[in-house]
Amino acid sequence: MTPAPLPPDQPPDPGGDRVLPPGQRHTDKLVPMHYGRVPRLDLQHWALTVGGATRDGGVQVLDWAALQRLPTRTVRADLHCVAKVSVSGLVWTGVPLSEVIALAPPEPGAEHVLLSAAYGYSAAVPLAELDVPEALLATHLDGQALTPEQGWPARIVMPHLYGFKGPKWVLALDYHHHPQRGMWEEHGYHPRGRVWEQERYAHQD
Numbered sequence: 088m089t090p091a092p093l094p095p096d097q098p099p100d101p102g103g104d105r106v107l108p109p110g111q112r113h114t115d116k117l118v119p120m121h122y123g124r125v126p127r128l129d130l131q132h133w134a135l136t137v138g139g140a141t142r143d144g145g146v147q148v149l150d151w152a153a154l155q156r157l158p159t160r161t162v163r164a165d166l167h168c169v170a171k172v173s174v175s176g177l178v179w180t181g182v183p184l185s186e187v188i189a190l191a192p193p194e195p196g197a198e199h200v201l202l203s204a205a206y207g208y209s210a211a212v213p214l215a216e217l218d219v220p221e222a223l224l225a226t227h228l229d230g231q232a233l234t235p236e237q238g239w240p241a242r243i244v245m246p247h248l249y250g251f252k253g254p255k256w257v258l259a260l261d262y263h264h265h266p267q268r269g270m271w272e273e274h275g276y277h278p279r280g281r282v283w284e285q286e287r288y289a290h291q292d
């Protein structure tokens with residue numbers, strides 16, 4: 088997949104390269120942050136499965152070839168870790184999650200999503216946070232294919248949410264009728280995780 092160049096008219100992420108969300112401090116470059124080892128995936132076997140409470144009750148398997156047929160988008164965004172460091176001005180390219188949702192829509196009322204990745208990492212997110220134009224199934228960073236440490240072949244990017252909501256090495260998106268708990272939510276982190284509202288911990292609600 089050849090990433091599209093950054094459209095000149097695209098505004099930067101709110102706050103851009105200068106203003107950080109409350110409670111965050113800059114760090115210079117993307118330092119890979121994850122639990123455990125970097126999984127060894129291969130494109131022959133990789134797929135994103137979209138399942139759970141789908142409208143037609145089926146499971147959509149989006150393999151690498153199918154992914155290449157979908158439109159892409161490039162988004163310039165900062166990455167904000169809930170542990171309070173931020174990296175500015177990353178340029179992500181990938182398939183908008185709205186396209187993925189359109190391919191395999193949820194059942195009416197299934198408004199929660201659990202995203203799962205290799206080695207059991209998971210993140211829970213309300214469907215509405217995923218179905219925004221800048222939310223991506225990202226395959227490229229700064230015009231280059233993701234490195235294994237960065238989540239190759241694909242990771243979820245939702246610039247308005249804390250980094251923990253975006254699994255690297257993502258494998259599944261499942262719709263649910265009730266809120267789920269992923270790895271961080273299980274430890275008291277926020278069910279929605281919006282950065283500009285500082286939604287770090289569930290007990291803030």
Ligand SMILES: Nc1nc2c(c(=O)[nH]1)N[C@H]1C(S)=C(S)[C@@H](COP(=O)(O)O)O[C@H]1N2
Pocket residue numbers: 117118119120121122167168169204205208236237249250251252253254255256
């Ligand atoms: N599979 C997986 N994805 C993950 C994580 C992880 O531990 N495992 N950490 C998350 C967290 S907390 C952050 S801040 C970002 C960090 O992205 P980076 O490693 O590219 O800096 O990845 C997110 N995605």
Ligand SMILES: [Mo]
Pocket residue numbers: 120167168169170250251
């Ligand atoms: Mo993080």
